[in-house]
Amino acid sequence: MDYSKQYKEKLVTAEKAAELVKSGDWVDYGWCVGTAYDFDKALAKRVNELKDVNLRGGVIFWEPEVIKADETGEHFTWNSWHCSGIERKMASNKRAFYIPLRYSEMPRYYRENPIPVDVAVMQVTPMDKHGFFNFGPNASHMMALIESSKKVVVEVNKNMPRCLGGFESEVHISKVDYIIEGSNTPIAAMKAGSYSEVDIKVANMIVEEIPNGACLQLGIGGMPNAVGSVIADSDLKDLGVHTEMYVDAFVEMTEKGKITGAKKNIDRFRQTYAFGAGTKAMYDFMDDNPMLMSAPVDYTNDARIIASLDNFISINNAVDVDLFGQVSSESSGTKHISGAGGQLDFVLGAYLSNGGKSFICLSSTVTDKEGKMTSRIIPTLKEGSAVTAARPNTHYVVTEYGKVNLKGLSTWQRAEALINIAHPDFREELIKDAEKMKIWRKSNK
Numbered sequence: 001m002d003y004s005k006q007y008k009e010k011l012v013t014a015e016k017a018a019e020l021v022k023s024g025d026w027v028d029y030g031w032c033v034g035t036a037y038d039f040d041k042a043l044a045k046r047v048n049e050l051k052d053v054n055l056r057g058g059v060i061f062w063e064p065e066v067i068k069a070d071e072t073g074e075h076f077t078w079n080s081w082h083c084s085g086i087e088r089k090m091a092s093n094k095r096a097f098y099i100p101l102r103y104s105e106m107p108r109y110y111r112e113n114p115i116p117v118d119v120a121v122m123q124v125t126p127m128d129k130h131g132f133f134n135f136g137p138n139a140s141h142m143m144a145l146i147e148s149s150k151k152v153v154v155e156v157n158k159n160m161p162r163c164l165g166g167f168e169s170e171v172h173i174s175k176v177d178y179i180i181e182g183s184n185t186p187i188a189a190m191k192a193g194s195y196s197e198v199d200i201k202v203a204n205m206i207v208e209e210i211p212n213g214a215c216l217q218l219g220i221g222g223m224p225n226a227v228g229s230v231i232a233d234s235d236l237k238d239l240g241v242h243t244e245m246y247v248d249a250f251v252e253m254t255e256k257g258k259i260t261g262a263k264k265n266i267d268r269f270r271q272t273y274a275f276g277a278g279t280k281a282m283y284d285f286m287d288d289n290p291m292l293m294s295a296p297v298d299y300t301n302d303a304r305i306i307a308s309l310d311n312f313i314s315i316n317n318a319v320d321v322d323l324f325g326q327v328s329s330e331s332s333g334t335k336h337i338s339g340a341g342g343q344l345d346f347v348l349g350a351y352l353s354n355g356g357k358s359f360i361c362l363s364s365t366v367t368d369k370e371g372k373m374t375s376r377i378i379p380t381l382k383e384g385s386a387v388t389a390a391r392p393n394t395h396y397v398v399t400e401y402g403k404v405n406l407k408g409l410s411t412w413q414r415a416e417a418l419i420n421i422a423h424p425d426f427r428e429e430l431i432k433d434a435e436k437m438k439i440w441r442k443s444n445k
């Protein structure tokens, strides 16, 4: 079938597509590097005509033009499923607000709740001969979003890698209302990671726990990527990938022959992921690569799917961990940092997998802009901090001073184990705090 006639009928300028938006609407901007550029610029020009428009998206790389254009904050509000550094800054100025979530559940929020969506717009690849636009590295929740939106606009970007998938990786022209041919902005890229000595120490301790044939998930942030780089130089073999976020470390591991996917119980030989963000080299690797499988997040992050993969190894970062083993990965007190993302999905799923393990890794200290160093192992989470993994969920915690498995430990054992991997400068203070909280009893070992 020839789709060119339909294509011409639906092709409009970004300005025409932006006219779909009315005051009071909810507009979804796609996801991560799929966030639409030209539509955003066109909508920003309408700032003074519109009031109370809510935008939704997440893990964005640039501040939306609509937010920059709105000086009073009365016209546009950004709502984020997961704050990148840009959104963190917007949130600190009340220009963005976080939507708490467990990432595996997000498609259901759209399909079944349902949350309102008046217009959905996302970047896609050019249409193929069968009438499909590929979502690039952002299958995530795009199909659920399209199914629940009153109007659907795709913004074609020739630079978008075509990411092959099992299902829900592309949208057919019949489901699209308007097509914009965008200005082909290069896909937002991150710099290749550089790793500290602390990252490498932590990574080495985790690598010791990984068997050959294990299936890997690496979380967002610097440290999980460092673990991937250490794995790339290890003797491990026949590893598999089933992750939420595809990152450069997986490319490095693949190129160094560590990943075959041969031992995966499902999706054998394929590296499965829900979205990806990395360097231009990573996008080139993802483009048309049948080794990779882009999939919706309610598949990648479903604890039952994760659990069906033997020896599942989940590696995620945290902001703070308290002496009870509660993990906070999304805020520091009421200061919002990022989001829960899929951390809990993977912590739960990995523990359910035969031989599976989940690792929460963090440097033992953090230094603020004034140069003050504080411990990330703290007596109790700060007032207002979100608990991302509750204490019974936490499996291994790793810092540069060691690793502990908290499953089955009583409160005093947890406190002792966590103090032992805290920075030495803070251990005495933590012992005093644990005594005050009546959870300290030094073991006789």
Ligand SMILES: CC(=O)SCCNC(=O)CCNC(=O)[C@H](O)C(C)(C)COP(=O)(O)OP(=O)(O)OC[C@H]1O[C@@H](n2cnc3c(N)ncnc32)[C@H](O)[C@@H]1OP(=O)(O)O
Pocket (backbone or CB within 6 Å): 085, 088, 217, 218, 219, 220, 221, 222, 223, 243, 244, 245, 316, 317, 318, 319, 320, 329, 330, 332, 337, 338, 339, 340, 341, 342, 343, 344, 346, 366, 376
């Ligand atoms: C993606 C998957 O495959 S699945 C699941 C993974 N998802 C998750 O784990 C979600 C939660 N985790 C996260 O969002 C991230 O891993 C984080 C935020 C914990 C770490 O990410 P990184 O990018 O390495 O964070 P980074 O060290 O740059 O810190 C981010 C900010 O938090 C601040 N911060 C970090 N730790 C602390 C702390 N203990 N106290 C106060 N502020 C802190 C930093 O100063 C920085 O702030 P700034 O940008 O204003 O300077």
Ligand SMILES: CCCC(=O)O
Pocket (backbone or CB within 6 Å): 059, 081, 082, 103, 220, 244, 245, 339, 340, 341, 342, 343
């Ligand atoms: C929601 C996207 C990122 C994450 O899980 O951390």
